[in-house]
Amino acid sequence: MPLPSFHMIDAAPQPVATFSHCAEIDGWVFLTGQMPTWPGEPDRPLPDGVEAQTRRVMDNLILVLEGMGLGLENVAQARVYLTEFDRDYAAMNQTYQGYFAPGKLPARTCIGVTGLAVGALVEIDMVARRP
Numbered sequence: 001m002p003l004p005s006f007h008m009i010d011a012a013p014q015p016v017a018t019f020s021h022c023a024e025i026d027g028w029v030f031l032t033g034q035m036p037t038w039p040g041e042p043d044r045p046l047p048d049g050v051e052a053q054t055r056r057v058m059d060n061l062i063l064v065l066e067g068m069g070l071g072l073e074n075v076a077q078a079r080v081y082l083t084e085f086d087r088d089y090a091a092m093n094q095t096y097q098g099y100f101a102p103g104k105l106p107a108r109t110c111i112g113v114t115g116l117a118v119g120a121l122v123e124i125d126m127v128a129r130r131p
Helices: 049-067 085-097
Strands: 005-007 022-025 028-034 075-082 107-112 122-129
Touching: 028 049, 049 085, 049 122, 075 085, 085 107, 085 122
Parallel strands: 075 107
Antiparallel strands: 005 022, 022 028, 028 122, 075 122
């Protein structure tokens, strides 16, 4: 059985902890949860509000996917973590949905949590598959 390979993507934001941007094994690519941080600007304040943070997170995930030669069409599953679930679910969901083609939404779990790194309101991780 092959071992996983671990990847850091230059265009993506620097990790806020000790992890790789993604790991790949047998054509499956596991993307670490992305925060609403800015590539190349680790000290820049987070965007205001869950919609803007969701856009930044999704844009960061796209950078990781593109760094692996993939796109959102390759995503099979996503997990969303929200610190203010009741307040932010609808707004996050509307923003998230806009990134995918109609009828091409990956399987998804959305979880309310008590806190996220860097004081973020939202974090999203994904699993993608090579064609």
